[in-house]
Amino acid sequence: MKEYNTVSAKRDNTKLFGGMAFTTTSKDSADFTVTNHPIAGLTVKGDKLIVSIGTNFAFISGKSKLLDHSSYGYEFEETDYNPTYTNYKKYQQFMGSQSNDNDEFMWSANFVDTVDLKTLTGTSHNYETVSVPATCGRDAFTEERCSDCGLIKDGTRVEKENTAHEHHYIKFHEVYYTKTDGVKNEADNYVCPECGACITEPVKSKYEQANSTYEKRKAIWDAAIKNEAEGHTYVPTDAKWSDDYSTVTFQNLTCESCADKIDKLDCLLSSDDNATNKANRDSINKTLDKAVTVDAKMVSHAGTCDEGVTAVYKAADKTEDGVKYLVSTEVKGEAGQHTYSDVKFNWDAAAIKDDDGNITGYKTDQKEGTSVTVDEVKCSVCGEVQKNVSVSVVKDTDAYKAPTCEEAGKDVYVATVTSTDDNTVLAKETKEVAIAKLGHKYGDPVWSDWEEKDGKWTTTATFTCANDATHVQTPEVKIDSETVEKATYTKEGKVVYTASVTSPDGKKVVNPTTKEVVVEKERLAAVENLKASSSVGKVKLTWSEVKDAEGYLIYGIRGGGNKYGYIGMTSKTSFVDVKALTSDYNYYWVFAYCKDENGKMYPGLTAHYVYGKAQKCAAVTDLKASSVKGGVKLTWTKSAGAEGYLVYGIHPGEKYGYIGMTTKGTTFTDKKASSTDWNFYWVFPYHTDSNGNKVVGGTPKYVYGKAK
Structure with missing residues (x-):
């Protein structure tokens, strides 16, 4: 209704x-x-x-x-x-x-x-x-x-x-x-x-x-x-049909059922940012890498041949890349025009086969016994049979697809039925013959120069396919090393590196060029527990023994204004610097060493320096003055490390100055002392440095006395 x-x-x-x-x-x-x-x-x-x-x-x-x-x-x-x-x-x-x-x-x-x-x-x-x-x-x-x-x-x-x-x-x-x-x-x-x-x-x-x-x-x-x-079912937007509607070519597609419902259904809202739903929208339109041509068939018709048949042609399948498509068109035929959509082509006699019976092509010369033939050419609508026909076969070079390393190619043959009465094309059929993919053809690799990366020697092997130079593989390289000469404390070593790789064909390939690397000499370990202790006129260094050491070199700096240089050497694990300064810090580095057969020294490592000052003599104690006949006698307690004592003082009416010295004991008699007035005295211990200079220590408070 x-x-x-x-x-x-x-x-x-x-x-x-x-x-x-x-x-x-x-x-x-x-x-x-x-x-x-x-x-x-x-x-x-x-x-x-x-x-x-x-x-x-x-x-x-x-x-x-x-x-x-x-x-x-x-x-x-x-x-x-x-x-x-x-x-x-x-x-x-x-x-x-x-x-x-x-x-x-x-x-x-x-x-x-x-x-x-x-x-x-x-x-x-x-x-x-x-x-x-x-x-x-x-x-x-x-x-x-x-x-x-x-x-x-x-x-x-x-x-x-x-x-x-x-x-x-x-x-x-x-x-x-x-x-x-x-x-x-x-x-x-x-x-x-x-x-x-x-x-x-x-x-x-x-x-x-x-x-x-x-x-x-x-x-x-x-x-x-x-x-x-399986994804969207796409409809081409740029479909181009062949003259007889047996094929259709396209590249740009859209999913009409989804595109028509954008913002009309909750599952296709432009504002929806959910990843799944957004992916649906983003994939509605699609462009193939290149245009494809697919076969189509008449799926329905209406009307008569006398009036003109209205036929529907349809192609529905997947492209080689798996893209689903559906395309159809309605064609109104001219009055009196027949439609031959059910013609059966017989290709077997024209098939070209290899030794294994595989079809590699079809003959196009149409000789008797080796030609493509057709059964009855009958109108699909009215049933009228066309008797005067001929069949021709050509290779469609435009549809040819060259094989690649990874994809098979194809030859396409087109058989055409033509009326011999008026040369009208009645029907066509295509046959595709697969051409086997070429497969990769990798030869010997190209090896790069050896180079050091992150402290390791390496090289790369590049395999290039002879069938397609864009197909390149650089498999992981295995690096092996052999120590030809072991490094010692006195001699450099030598290591030879070799590289091998498994080719894309599964074969082991060895780099013909090896890498020879000189290994630096080993060095004795740094001394440990290095310490400095000071005493009068010297600094003593001590440390722990270093394995394989034949002796130890001491380098340092005496005072801030001097240069770093050699201090001394020893075969023991201690050293006394008798030239150490008392006026400034002395800095010391100790290196273990060993010798080669020619007596050349090879120092080891050093971890850190130590420092210290040589001490001056301590001030004397118990300094006393007593009056004796003809002078004043001074006595004191010995100062450790002192080589002698300097006596300074003041006689009545005179300036502070040198009175005398002694190296024989801890007493001194001032025979020039005044008996009428007080005499004042200071006693300084001293030691002699490496240059022969007297280094004077401290002094206690002065004492005084008169001669008898």
Whole structure:
């Protein structure tokens, strides 16, 4: 009677309840247009038929939350309805644990159409031919409908066979309103954007009576996963058909079922930044690396040859790269033109075979007994047989694909049936002959120069395929080393490095060039526990013995203004620097050494320096002055390390100055001392340095006395 294939509606934003605010209108003035949606309700009111078209435009669609007043909602349709979900706690135990709720479908909108029954059932109609495109599970068709009321003229439907679409599922990652431990549940589901078919992973109940639809839904779920994994079904946007529509060439494609639903379905929103959903959108359009030509077939026809046949040609398969495509075209033939889509070509007699019986090509000279022949050339529509025909065979050089190392090539042969009456081409068929891939042909590698990287010697081996110079491999190189001469403390060593690699063919290849590397002489270990201790006029160094050492060299700096230089040497583990300064610090480094057969020394390492000052003599103690006949006698306690003592003082009426010295003991008598006035005395111990200079120590407080 009347069919709603494409329905357009306008929303009245003044109505508070948005789900009841949509009325049908023309497509040009519509806010929304849907296709192939179900009739949700029919009501007769007097002479009016009220038809409600069900949609999934929902109150929440486009809102960030329920009370988001920046949106009227109903901006797009929701998908992924779960028919087994219930929020009644009592029944959840029977249905199984369901996380995919249906809350987003609340207050879904109906498009309301009002039909005048008097017009619909009247006798005056203006019929026009309407074309309805194919959809999932239904062929395209034409029929006559009244342009005023939509009434379908009985018996006018003509279906275009084999044009129905299959479901094209995409993976849709959705966040639900249900929660687990306070966090919203989410999961992947599968939706067909073209027809809206959807499936969420079915949950099996522990109660068998609740599983009546489980196996059916599980089968749909499994099929949807497999379907989605195959990717989009693309429609070429630049299809170029051959003259006889037996082939079609294309390079640019789009998935129409997805592209048409961008921002119209919740699974294809431009604003959705979920990785899965974004990947769906990003892959809707595709450009192949190069144009491909594929075979097509006539899948349906209508009309007669006398009037002119309307034929539908279709190509549906996958490219060599696994891209699914579907392309069809409708062709209106000229009156009197026949269609030969079922001609059977016989290629066997023309086949060229190798010794193993494999077909390597086809003969094109069409000699008797070795030619391509055809069976009866019969019109696929009316059955008329064309008797006067000839068959020719050519190699299609444009379709030739050269073999590469990794991909097989192909030769393409085209057999053409031609009417000998008027040279009209009646039918064509192509045959492809695979050309085996060349495989890689790697010869000897090119070895790079040896180089040191991160303290290791290495080289690389580069294999280049002789069939394709862009195919290059640099497998891991194994480096082996051999010590030809071992390094010692007195002599350098020598190591020879060799490189080998496993070729792409699995053979071991050795670098003909080796690397000879001189190894530095070993060095004696650094002395440990180096210490410096000071005493009068000298600094003593001590350290631990170094293995293999024949002796030790002492270098250092005496005082801040002097240069680093040789101090001395010893075969022991101690050394006394008798030339150490007392006025400044002395710095020392000790090196163990060994000798070669010629007596040349080879010093080892040194870890750190030590320092110290040579000490001066300590001040004398118990300094006393006593009066003796003819002078003043001084006595004191010996100062350690002192070689002698200097006596300074002041005689009455004279300046402070030298009085005398002694090297024989700890007494001194000043025979020039005054007997009438006091004489004052200071005693300084001293030692003699390496240059013969007297280094004077300290002195206690002065003493004084008079001669008797």
